[in-house]
Amino acid sequence: MTETALNKVTFIGLGKMGTPIALNILKAGFDLTVYNRTPGKMDVLADRGANIAASPKESAAGSDFVMTCLMDDQSVLDNTSGEDGLLAGLKPGGVHIGTATVSPSCAAKLDRLHNSHGSHYISAPIFGRPDAAEAGTLLTYVAGNAEVIARCEHLFAAYTQTHIYMGEDVKVVNSIKLAMNFVLVSLIEIFSEVYTFSEKSGMDAEFIEKLIHTVLAHPVLGEYTTRLRTGDFEPAAFALQAGFKDVSLMLQAASEVQAPLLVASTIRDKLVTALACGMENKDWSAIHEVTRMEAGL
Numbered sequence: 001m002t003e004t005a006l007n008k009v010t011f012i013g014l015g016k017m018g019t020p021i022a023l024n025i026l027k028a029g030f031d032l033t034v035y036n037r038t039p040g041k042m043d044v045l046a047d048r049g050a051n052i053a054a055s056p057k058e059s060a061a062g063s064d065f066v067m068t069c070l071m072d073d074q075s076v077l078d079n080t081s082g083e084d085g086l087l088a089g090l091k092p093g094g095v096h097i098g099t100a101t102v103s104p105s106c107a108a109k110l111d112r113l114h115n116s117h118g119s120h121y122i123s124a125p126i127f128g129r130p131d132a133a134e135a136g137t138l139l140t141y142v143a144g145n146a147e148v149i150a151r152c153e154h155l156f157a158a159y160t161q162t163h164i165y166m167g168e169d170v171k172v173v174n175s176i177k178l179a180m181n182f183v184l185v186s187l188i189e190i191f192s193e194v195y196t197f198s199e200k201s202g203m204d205a206e207f208i209e210k211l212i213h214t215v216l217a218h219p220v221l222g223e224y225t226t227r228l229r230t231g232d233f234e235p236a237a238f239a240l241q242a243g244f245k246d247v248s249l250m251l252q253a254a255s256e257v258q259a260p261l262l263v264a265s266t267i268r269d270k271l272v273t274a275l276a277c278g279m280e281n282k283d284w285s286a287i288h289e290v291t292r293m294e295a296g297l
Helices: 018-027 039-046 056-060 073-080 104-117 130-135 146-151 153-159 171-200 205-217 220-230 240-256 262-276 284-294
Strands: 008-012 031-035 065-068 095-098 120-123 138-142 160-165
Touching: 008 018, 008 056, 018 031, 018 039, 018 130, 018 153, 031 039, 031 056, 065 073, 073 104, 095 104, 104 120, 104 171, 120 146, 120 171, 138 153, 138 171, 146 153, 153 160, 171 205, 171 262, 220 284, 240 262, 240 284, 262 284
Parallel strands: 008 031, 008 065, 065 095, 095 120, 138 160
Antiparallel strands: none
16 A cells, blocks of 8 residues: 555444454555444454544544444444534545445435535445455445545455445445345245245255255246346246246145245235236236336336
8 A cells, every 4th residue: 555545444333244344454554443332342453453442533533434334324323423423523525434234315314414524425335244254355336426436446445355336326335235135035034934834744854955956046037037127028938827826826735734925925916916907928927017016116
């Protein structure tokens, strides 16, 4: 790192993700100051040469960048605003990089707070688990002022493998993070229901795991994501009328062994609506049209 580079970094929030990220920033040669509500969590950084602060305000004083890796909207806002918040210490032109999973509305509020202060907010939620944080191979989508983000390139490189710019609107990347987490938790729920139905139906759990892996690796999943994106539901690979029959059989079998399939119940209801709208000959993925209608699209 050159002497002229912006290299004074504050890191707030030393949890399972924050600590390894902060350690990688320190290893990259940045002048690092840390703050955490529980003081003991700062010791590992202090032992490696980081500066310790007693408040968000104190931590941000003189820093070029302040990074927050906190639990939720309220904790980020609490550490940002108020007489001891990071805004009270951050210099004009300073940059606040938010790495946590927060709501899009929280990101927009932080952006407004920084605009009023004369500083900058960059939304950069992280994708990955603690092992990726330790290895410095996290993914982050970033949004905000492009010129300001260009100043952050060397900092992103310290703790991510890839960072992707998504435009000026800071809310967008928070919505991306929530969409990704929704995919993951939805799959977890589906797998849970499949395992439960299988167990009560006398099937072998290891066989079901292999079956799930086979389905996830099948190219038909890519076909369905494309159909939903393009709205191309004809010709049908599997007709919606036939899909309704199969989902009805799923629910009947689940009822017989008393294993609720909640996701299947939701799908059945959308299939009924689609049939009522005359979509019986479209691909069963056309239930997406019902979802869009329910959202007013």
